[in-house]
Each structure stands twice: as structure tokens, then as C-alpha cells.
Amino acid sequence: DVKVTQSSRYLVKRTGEKVFLECVQDMDHENMFWYRQDPGLGLRLIYFSYDVKMKEKGDIPEGYSVSREKKERFSLILESASTNQTSMYLCASSSFTGTYSYNEQFFGPGTRLTVL
Amino acid sequence: AQSVTQLGSHVSVSEGALVLLRCNYSSSVPPYLFWYVQYPNQGLQLLLKYTTGATLVKGINGFEAEFKKSETSFHLTKPSAHMSDAAEYFCAVSDQGLTGGGNKLTFGTGTQLKVEL
Numbered sequence: 261d262v263k264v265t266q267s268s269r270y271l272v273k274r275t276g277e278k279v280f281l282e283c284v285q286d287m288d289h290e291n292m293f294w295y296r297q298d299p300g301l302g303l304r305l306i307y308f309s310y311d312v313k314m315k316e317k318g319d320i321p322e323g324y325s326v327s328r329e330k331k332e333r334f335s336l337i338l339e340s341a342s343t344n345q346t347s348m349y350l351c352a353s354s355s356f357t358g359t360y361s362y363n364e365q366f367f368g369p370g371t372r373l374t375v376l
Numbered sequence: 377a378q379s380v381t382q383l384g385s386h387v388s389v390s391e392g393a394l395v396l397l398r399c400n401y402s403s404s405v406p407p408y409l410f411w412y413v414q415y416p417n418q419g420l421q422l423l424l425k426y427t428t429g430a431t432l433v434k435g436i437n438g439f440e441a442e443f444k445k446s447e448t449s450f451h452l453t454k455p456s457a458h459m460s461d462a463a464e465y466f467c468a469v470s471d472q473g474l475t476g477g478g479n480k481l482t483f484g485t486g487t488q489l490k491v492e493l
Contacts, residue, residue: 264419293480300385302466302485303420318480350419364410365481367419 264368272374279338281371283351290356292334297348341375348372378403378469382484390492395454397487399467408470409450415463462491
């Protein structure tokens with residue numbers, strides 16, 4: 261069974277703390293994504309990566325950075341957490357089978373982050 | 377830029393009734409369209425997708441969607457709702473020709489489906 265796992269389901273941090281959210285996939289997928297989900301706004305793409313050590317900004321990258329040192333792991337970093345980063349964070353992965361391949365994204369269960 | 381509009385943030389139906397969740401898209405190139413479902417406290421799961429070919433797409437759990445280019449729509453339907461269908465549903469459209477070939481998705485704001493006895 262394919263799987264995307266996220267390091268924590270719930271996380272509470274204080275303003276100014278450095279926060280790491282970890283995502284691991286076991287499907288040997290090339291592409292990995294980080295989204296945040298907020299009520300009424302749907303999912304918004306923060307960053308994505310199509311290869312190890314490669315990263316590209318999504319629609320809302322401000323205040324975030326990412327790291328992909330190994331193919332199976334994609335980390336989201338909040339350098340200095342702020343209250344407006346309180347949200348649900350979802351990681352996803354997909355395979356690359358050629359240009360213009362539109363393969364399903366598989367999602368993790370999410371991490372609900374609260375910044376106090 | 378592409379976008380997705382989901383009409384109705386909340387839809388309520390009776391068990392056994394038709395489910396209709398609306399999705400309209402905007403895309404400058406032929407779109408690739410997806411419906412995902414999110415059950416409480418879970419990640420998203422693919423219901424169905426349209427890439428090319430037949431415009432009526434069948435998915436899991438009895439759901440289907442029809443791609444209508446003239447109406448720029450991709451509405452999701454199910455003939456008879458079940459209590460287990462209560463969830464949030466997201467429509468999404470895919471980029472083409474993304475760097476490295478990854479398919480970036482643009483999501484709608486979601487529709488919460490409530491099924492009542």
C-alpha cells in the first residue's frame with residue numbers, strides 16, 4: 261500500500277521558534293509538494309520539488325523554506341514561526357513518467373500546526 | 377493563470393438523493409482535471425481524473441464527473457448519496473509542461489458535503 265507519512269499529526273509551537281515538518285514517501289516518487297490548507301481557501305502550494313536538492317516556489321512561499329536531501333524525504337521549515345502560520349500542512353508526492361504526465365498526487369494525513 | 381471555482385462551500389443532501397458538486401475551471405490550455413475527497417482528519421484521496429479521451433469519467437465510490445469544454449465545467453455527481461459520503465471535496469486543475477514534469481495542481485476552495493437521514 262502506497263504511503264506518505266508526516267512526522268506529526270498535531271504540533272504546538274511558540275512565536276519565533278524554528279519549526280521542521282517532515283514528510284516521507286515510500287513510492288520512489290520524483291515529485292514532492294507542500295501545501296497549506298485553510299478554511300475557505302482550499303489548498304495552496306508552498307513549495308515543490310521534482311528531484312533531490314531541487315526546489316521551486318509555489319504560490320505562497322514567504323516565510324517558508326524546504327529541504328530535499330534524499331528522494332524519499334521532503335522537509336518544510338518555518339525559520340521563525342508566526343501566528344499567521346497556524347494551519348493544516350499537507351505533503352504530497354507523485355511520479356514522473358514523462359513530460360505532460362498528469363499522475364495522481366498522493367497525500368499524507370496532514371500536520372495541524374498551532375503557533376501561539 | 378489557471379483557476380478553479382467551486383460553487384457552494386456547503387452542500388446538504390438527504391441519504392439516497394442525487395449529489396451534485398459544481399466545479400468550473402479557467403485554463404488557457406486544454407485542462408487536466410481532478411476531484412479529490414478529504415474525510416475528517418485525513419489527507420486527500422483521488423476520486424477521479426480527466427486527462428484525455430472520454431469526457432464522462434467514472435471514479436471510486438460511485439462518483440462520476442463530466443468534462444464539458446463549452447461550459448468550462450467538471451461537475452461531480454453521484455446518483456444516490458450515502459452517509460459515508462460526508463466529506464470535503466476538492467476540484468483541481470493541472471499545469472502543463474511544468475519544470476521537471478511535475479504536475480502542479482491548483483485547487484478550488486472545497487465543498488463540504490453533508491448527508492442527512
